[in-house]
Amino acid sequence: MENRFKQAEVATWIGIVANGLLAIMKGFIGWVSGSRALIADAAHSASDVAGSIAVLAGLRTAKKPPDKDHPYGHGKAENIATIIVAILLIVVGIEIAISSLKVFFGEMPTAPKGIALGAIIISIIVKELLFQYKYRLAKKINSSALLAEAWHHRSDSLSSIAAFVGVLGAILGQHYNYPILIYFDPLAGLIVSIIVIKIGFSLAKESSLIMMEQVLDADKIMPFFKTVTNIQGVKRVDELLARTHGHYIVIDIKVSVDPHISVEEGHLISKEVKKGLIDNHSNIKKVFVHINPYRLESG
Structure with missing residues (x-):
């Protein structure tokens, strides 16, 4: 840097x-x-x-x-x-x-x-x-x-x-x-x-x-989606918002996980999501992960 x-x-x-x-x-x-x-x-x-x-x-x-x-x-x-x-x-x-x-x-x-x-x-x-x-x-x-x-x-x-x-x-x-x-x-x-x-x-x-923090369009965030969906424990990506902050990107993401796992296990999955995005995409610097219980319709 x-x-x-x-x-x-x-x-x-x-x-x-x-x-x-x-x-x-x-x-x-x-x-x-x-x-x-x-x-x-x-x-x-x-x-x-x-x-x-x-x-x-x-x-x-x-x-x-x-x-x-x-x-x-x-x-x-x-x-x-x-x-x-x-x-x-x-x-x-x-x-x-x-x-x-x-x-x-x-x-x-x-x-x-x-x-x-x-x-x-x-x-x-x-x-x-x-x-x-x-x-x-x-x-x-x-x-x-x-x-x-x-x-x-x-x-x-x-x-x-x-x-x-x-x-x-x-x-x-x-x-x-x-x-x-x-x-x-x-x-x-x-x-x-x-x-x-x-x-x-x-x-x-x-x-x-x-x-004005305009989010990146669907084509540009598709590689981020692919990275997260390949992380073990992630059942579904509910929402992914990516915005530029100068020369780097900030990610806000919601992912669904098994609702029966412990809070600690969910926390570990969120850490893996953050690590996976930052390690695989050099332009991402900040990632904020929200964990949802996996259902047919997650919110």
Whole structure:
């Protein structure tokens, strides 16, 4: 467990440093070159830094062991961090959209300088590498916060591609005297904003479902059913509810046993149910077992 959080924290720190450097580079070159799309992209990278800091705080809270006030653990801290990242994405996306739309109702913009293209190419490469690294690690250690960070990097990579097309179009428009192409730069900024907002809403929705403790669907809990029905002494699984709690799953289960056995024997069966679920499913951390006397209709 400790190694899981260590890997996630290292990945998050790598993201903070990389995004900080990219935000400074893109912001400065965007200002020097006069590219609105690149400045918008710099703001996106800056939001990544803020998001990564929130994720880091969430990871450090999530790894705390259960206590009196949090008997189920602190796993949902990761989901809170995910929602913070999502909100940052949405806010940044709206700001980018407003900035880009203003251009269409003002004076004819000037085309950015060619140096902007070099900065965007570097950004695309770095952000895609960060996405691949964090996406694979998030899937491996089952971290929603790290997965949110990965998609934040991918959104930055996609926005950089849109910015590249916009800047290139604006430069070509000025060079070949096609004024309409100069608007490609702010248009790219608008496309970037749509991408960012969409990803933000998607992440917020997914984490909100976990925060509201939505139970897993029938297909996902079927393996848990099979594990319990194979445990000696279990006559029937009356009810099994599984809910995510951050990176792990909490199970509430009712099983029927022979009504004529002793309380101690029933207790031992419940311990075997808990042990069987935790030993056979690495994503299950907490199991609460209720024992029912076996009848044709158990309740």
